[in-house]
Amino acid sequence: MVAKNPVRKTVLWSLLAGVAMFGFAMFVMPPLYDVFCEITGLGGKTGGRYAAEQPEVDQERVVKVQFVTTNNSAMPWEFRPLTDAVRVHPGESHKVEFYARNGTERDMVAQAIPSVTPANAAQYLQKTQCFCFDQQPLKAGAEANMPVVFFIDPALPPSVNTVTLSYTLFDVTDRQSAAVTARN
Amino acid sequence: MAHGPAKGIGRWLRATNHKDIGTMYLWFSFAMFLLGGAFAMVIRAELFEPGMQIIKPEFFNQMTTMHGLIMVFGAIMPVFVGLANWMIPMMIGAPDMALPRLNNLSFWILPFGFSLLAATLFMPGGGPNFGWTFYAPLSTTYAPPTVNFFIFGIHIIGASSIMGSINIIATILNLRAPGMTLMKMPMFAWTWLITAFLLIAVMPVLAGAVTMMLMDINFGTSFFNAAGGGDPVLFQHVFWFFGHPEVYIIIIPAFGVMSAIIPTFSRKPLFGYSSMVYATAAIAFLSFIVWAHHMFTVGMPLAGELYFMYATMLIAVPTGVKVFNWITTMFRGAITYETPMLFAIAFVILFTIGGFTGLMLAIAPADIQYQDSYFVVAHFHYVMVAGALLSSTAAVYYWIPKWTGRMYNETMGKVHFWVSFVAFNVTFFPQHFLGLAGMPRRYADYSLQFADWNMVSSIGAFAYGASQLLFLYNVIATIVAGRKVSDPKVWEGAEGLEWTVPTPAPYHTFSTPPAIK
Numbered sequence: 001m002v003a004k005n006p007v008r009k010t011v012l013w014s015l016l017a018g019v020a021m022f023g024f025a026m027f028v029m030p031p032l033y034d035v036f037c038e039i040t041g042l043g044g045k046t047g048g049r050y051a052a053e054q055p056e057v058d059q060e061r062v063v064k065v066q067f068v069t070t071n072n073s074a075m076p077w078e079f080r081p082l083t084d085a086v087r088v089h090p091g092e093s094h095k096v097e098f099y100a101r102n103g104t105e106r107d108m109v110a111q112a113i114p115s116v117t118p119a120n121a122a123q124y125l126q127k128t129q130c131f132c133f134d135q136q137p138l139k140a141g142a143e144a145n146m147p148v149v150f151f152i153d154p155a156l157p158p159s160v161n162t163v164t165l166s167y168t169l170f171d172v173t174d175r176q177s178a179a180v181t182a183r184n
Numbered sequence: 185m186a187h188g189p190a191k192g193i194g195r196w197l198r199a200t201n202h203k204d205i206g207t208m209y210l211w212f213s214f215a216m217f218l219l220g221g222a223f224a225m226v227i228r229a230e231l232f233e234p235g236m237q238i239i240k241p242e243f244f245n246q247m248t249t250m251h252g253l254i255m256v257f258g259a260i261m262p263v264f265v266g267l268a269n270w271m272i273p274m275m276i277g278a279p280d281m282a283l284p285r286l287n288n289l290s291f292w293i294l295p296f297g298f299s300l301l302a303a304t305l306f307m308p309g310g311g312p313n314f315g316w317t318f319y320a321p322l323s324t325t326y327a328p329p330t331v332n333f334f335i336f337g338i339h340i341i342g343a344s345s346i347m348g349s350i351n352i353i354a355t356i357l358n359l360r361a362p363g364m365t366l367m368k369m370p371m372f373a374w375t376w377l378i379t380a381f382l383l384i385a386v387m388p389v390l391a392g393a394v395t396m397m398l399m400d401i402n403f404g405t406s407f408f409n410a411a412g413g414g415d416p417v418l419f420q421h422v423f424w425f426f427g428h429p430e431v432y433i434i435i436i437p438a439f440g441v442m443s444a445i446i447p448t449f450s451r452k453p454l455f456g457y458s459s460m461v462y463a464t465a466a467i468a469f470l471s472f473i474v475w476a477h478h479m480f481t482v483g484m485p486l487a488g489e490l491y492f493m494y495a496t497m498l499i500a501v502p503t504g505v506k507v508f509n510w511i512t513t514m515f516r517g518a519i520t521y522e523t524p525m526l527f528a529i530a531f532v533i534l535f536t537i538g539g540f541t542g543l544m545l546a547i548a549p550a551d552i553q554y555q556d557s558y559f560v561v562a563h564f565h566y567v568m569v570a571g572a573l574l575s576s577t578a579a580v581y582y583w584i585p586k587w588t589g590r591m592y593n594e595t596m597g598k599v600h601f602w603v604s605f606v607a608f609n610v611t612f613f614p615q616h617f618l619g620l621a622g623m624p625r626r627y628a629d630y631s632l633q634f635a636d637w638n639m640v641s642s643i644g645a646f647a648y649g650a651s652q653l654l655f656l657y658n659v660i661a662t663i664v665a666g667r668k669v670s671d672p673k674v675w676e677g678a679e680g681l682e683w684t685v686p687t688p689a690p691y692h693t694f695s696t697p698p699a700i701k
Contacts (some may be wrong), residue, residue, distance in 0.1 A: 006358045007282045014350040018388045025392025025422055030407055033418045040485055059221050072412075074326075113413060170412065 046114050046165075049133055049170060050126035050151075057091035058154040065125075067096060070168040076104050077138070078167045082145065088168065090154040093128065098167065100136065101143035108134045112146075112167040121163045124153035135172060188691050189262040196197040197292075200284035200693060202269045206289050207265025207587075210580070212294060214656070216258030217573075219302070220648050229610075231638050234630055236435030243311035244628035244670045246305065250317025250683035256434070257341050257442045258298050260568065265348050268376045271583065273353065273680040274689065275370045277361025277698045282354035290347035297340030309494065315626060317427065320353045320408035320419035324400045331401060335394045342387045349380035349387075351525065352600055356380075361681070363700035370680050371454065374461050375440030378468045381428045381435070385472070390426040393419065393620035417482050424475035432471040435535075435567060436464060439506060442528055444680070445582050446510050447511035449525035450517030451677040456509040461507075463502035464468035489548040496546040501540065522675075523597030527578030530605050531570060538566030541616070556626075559619025565612045577604075584659065585674040589688030596658045610644030 049090050065088055067081035073125075078101040088094050102108050112132040116122040131146035138144060152163065189195050189204065196506070199205050228249050230238050273280055283286050304311040307327035312318065312666045323331060356377045360369070369377075396407040396419075406412025408419045439460075447454045454460065480489060510532050517523070541563040545551050554560060568668065585591050614637035619625075623634045630638065673683045685693045 009356050010281065010354040011350055014353055014384055018346050018350075018384050018386075021385050022388035024394050025389040025425075026395060029389075029392070029422055029425070030418060031394075033421060035414065037415065104424070113410075114616050115410060168410070 008126075045050055045127055046122055046127065048114050049130070050128050054093065054151065055091045055154050057089050060091055061154075062087050062163060063152050063156065065094075065121065065150075066162065066164045067098070067145035068164060068166045071097065072167065072168055072170045075110070075169050075171045076107070077102050077110060077169060078143075088152055090156055091150055093151045094146055095129075095149045097145045097147050097163065098131065099143065099145055100138065100169070101139060105140045106173075107139045108171060108173045110138065110173040111170045111172045112136070113170065115166045115168070117164045117166065118160060120157055121160045124156040124160075125163055125165060126151055126153055128180060160173075189210075190249055192670055194230045198288065199291075200288055201646055202273050202279070202281045202284070202287065203282075203587075203689065203691065205287050206266045206268075206270030209262050209269060212562065213259050213263035213266060214290070216254050216298065217655075218261070218652070220251050220259055221253065221256035221652060223247045223273075224645060225649050227251060228642040230628055232642040233629070233639065234632055236629055236637050239628070241628040242310060242313060245315075245626070246311040247314055248606060248626055249312045249318075250302070250305065253312070254298070255303060255333040256316065256430070256569070257338075258294075260434050260572045261281055262294065264434075265345075266577065266646040267372075267437065267441070267579050267583075268348075270587065271682060272355060272373050272376060272488060274354065274372050274685060274693055275680055276359065277694045277700070278355060279692065279695050281351050282353045282359055286347050287351050290344045290351065293340050294344050297337045297344065300333045301337035304333045307333070311371075316395075317423060319423070320397065320400070320416045324397050324408055327401065327589050332398065335398050336393045339391055342391045345387045347701075349383040349701070350382040352376055353384070353426040361694070361697040361700055364631050367458065368700065369441035370440075371457070372437070372440035375443070375464055378464050379433050379436045382433050382468055383470065385671075386426040386429040386433075390430075391425065395421045395563055396422070401592075407672055414591070417479075420479045420482060421476070424478045425472075427466075427478065428475040431564075431567070434572045436468065438531070438535075438572050439464060439577045441529050441575045441582075442510060445524050445528040445578055446513050446532075448675050448677045449522060449528070449680065450514045450519050452513055452517040453679070454509070456505070459505055460509055460585035463505040467499060468504040470495065470622070471503070471533055475501065477548075477551070478545055480548045481555055493546055494546040497543060500543055503539055507532060507539075510534075514603075514688070518677075523592070523594060523601055524578045524582035526598065526601045526605075527574050527581065530601070531574045534566055534574070534608070535568030536564060538570060540594065550640055554619065556624055557619035558615040558625055559622045561625050562612050562615035562619060565615070569608060569612070574604075581657065582614065584662055584673075585666075586682060586689055587670050588666065589668060589670065589676075590662050591669045592658055592666055596654070600651055600654045602647055603654065607644045607647035607651055611648055612639045612642050612644075614638075638665075 058072060064085055066085040066125070067083060068078045069081055071077065071079055072090050080099055080101070082097045085095055087148075095100065100110065114130070114132050116125050127148060127150045129147060129149035131148065150165075195204060196208060199208065215492055218634070226239065227244065230236075230244055255296045269281065272278075287436060309330050309332060311328070312323070312334045313328060314322040318334075337615070346549070356369070356373055396405070399405040399411060400407050400414075406414040408414050408416045410416060443454050443460060474492055474496045476484065476488065476492045480492070540560070545560065545563055581592060581597055618634055618637050621634065623630055670687055671686055672685060674687055681694075682689075684698065
């Protein structure tokens with residue numbers, strides 16, 4: 001071969017580029033996408049605990065808020081909203097409760113993950129208190145009512161009249177990872 | 185020369201000669217083409233009439249998925265790698281590829297990758313049935329148990345592509361004959377250099393996507409599971425970040441083939457060589473920033489839709505430059521219509537039609553109507569079949585005299601061309617109508633109003649499939665009993681280093697680099 005080193009250099013750079021792109025896909029794209037969704041509210045992800053001052057109540061407008069629950073396929077608990085829907089004025093705080101019962105014969109820990117539909121309403125549903133901020137331990141056979149306190153931001157786009165808040169319940173008994181909680 | 189080819193099967197198993205490996209790639213891709221084609225025949229047979237006749241819907245889904253995977257990864261990508269192996273060293277005056285052993289490895293893992301993929305059809309649960317785009321959660325939560333074989337198959341195929349591209353980049357950047365500057369390279373070498381960069385950039389992203397699937401399925405992560413804090417839409421972004429450059433990986437080497445064939449039979453140099461190079465590079469760059477036009481309906485901010493719509497339409501500009509240059513090359517040329525030229529002209533016409541339907545699909549508000557309909561199927565078969573496949577067929581007819589020292593039978597070549605040209609259009613043009621009338625893709629059945637055009641389309645597909653057997657016969661007949669040719673310049677209008685070596689090309693060429701004027 002005429003020159004060995006230039007070939008080796010090209011190969012090393014190409015390999016490096018390939019490995020870097022794999023790393024980009026695996027370790028950069030998912031978090032980047034999460035950040036992007038957090039900014040735009042895409043994908044129905046809601047914000048964390050609302051701590052700032054509550055805005056004024058808009059008495060003119062009524063928004064219907066619906067509640068739905070889903071169990072992850074590996075989750076045997078009974079899980080449902082005690083209220084199916086409420087009508088609220090934007091800016092007005094509301095408390096609703098969700099019922100959960102651990103019908104199994106072992107102590108378990110659950111984690112609820114919220115999601116809002118339509119996606120462009122996600123960043124306007126603010127929770128000041130939510131069972132989804134913490135993990136929920138229930139002893140075998142125990143039941144609990146789990147509260148959510150929320151309000152609708154008056155800046156909610158005028159085209160939105162109905163907001164659906166959905167919770168999916170996960171079994172996290174085996175892996176009480178902080179990562180899942182942190183992502184809400 | 186130092187030595188000729190080794191005897192027996194060892195010549196192929198331990199092949200390091202770029203011509204031997206090129207030949208194996210070409211035959212392998214043709215075998216995969218026939219396999220993927222057989223799946224297409226099953227699909228068209230089932231869709232011949234409304235209602236369920238031949239296969240079960242579950243198997244139909246496996247057929248559409250496997251047809252797409254085999255054709256994209258098994259037929260079209262390897263055929264161009266085969267052409268690159270054969271032609272690039274001869275075009276740039278190099279004795280062989282830069283990394284001959286890596287070349288052997290990158291070919292020989294392919295049969296294993298595709299065996300893994302095809303074997304799933306015989307396993308409990310059946311083969312992949314989630315479409316060649318394998319969107320999560322269809323390919324994760326609801327996937328058949330064989331999905332892990334699919335994932336490892338894709339890993340192997342991707343590794344092969346990456347090794348092949350590293351080899352091509354190392355060859356082109358380091359082994360050019362002295363005096364051959366980058367801007368003196370034949371277009372085919374240029375298009376492959378750009379394609380190889382695309383492959384290195386996006387095949388690892390595909391590997392990342394299937395690795396995340398693997399982890400979601402087997403190791404309890406939630407990359408694509410909304411309930412675990414992930415998002416299935418993320419899958420679509422990752423996939424199309426790979427997938428859109430992938431369609432240019434498929435078509436850009438075809439541009440290179442066209443830029444070799446059209447000047448030869450027009451007896452004029454390629455018009456606008458440097459604009460061709462820049463246009464190809466521009467297409468490659470744009471391919472990275474338009475991926476979300478495949479997913480206009482997932483829910484995107486208006487600004488996003490507008491951006492991806494306009495950026496996509498921008499690709500028509502460099503593509504238009506290329507089509508303009510080919511037509512201008514032909515303009516007032518002394519054109520003769522041998523089989524490769526017929527395929528090349530058909531490419532220019534049909535690829536342009538495919539490009540125009542692509543522009544229609546780029547319009548975000550219209551795409552909401554067209555998406556997932558047969559209009560999309562018609563569009564991408566006009567660019568994949570009429571683009572990539574016709575051009576690789578043209579390339580085989582164009583270079584086979586150089587490879588074998590024998591001329592194909594011109595009459596048979598022309599018959600092959602006209603049958604495939606007519607059959608292709610009979611198959612896919614009606615699918616535009618079906619799509620605009622609202623027939624969704626990927627279903628085993630359809631409502632009655634779509635019956636007539638589906639029957640026409642199926643008849644065309646059978647004729648197209650049969651014409652490829654004619655192609656196989658042509659190639660074998662040429663190798664076995666074709667008229668011998670010995671002129672180094674098989675075509676009188678051909679230019680380039682590959683036409684300065686004897687015909688048939690000896691086992692070793694350019695052991696001493698040629699002088700470039």
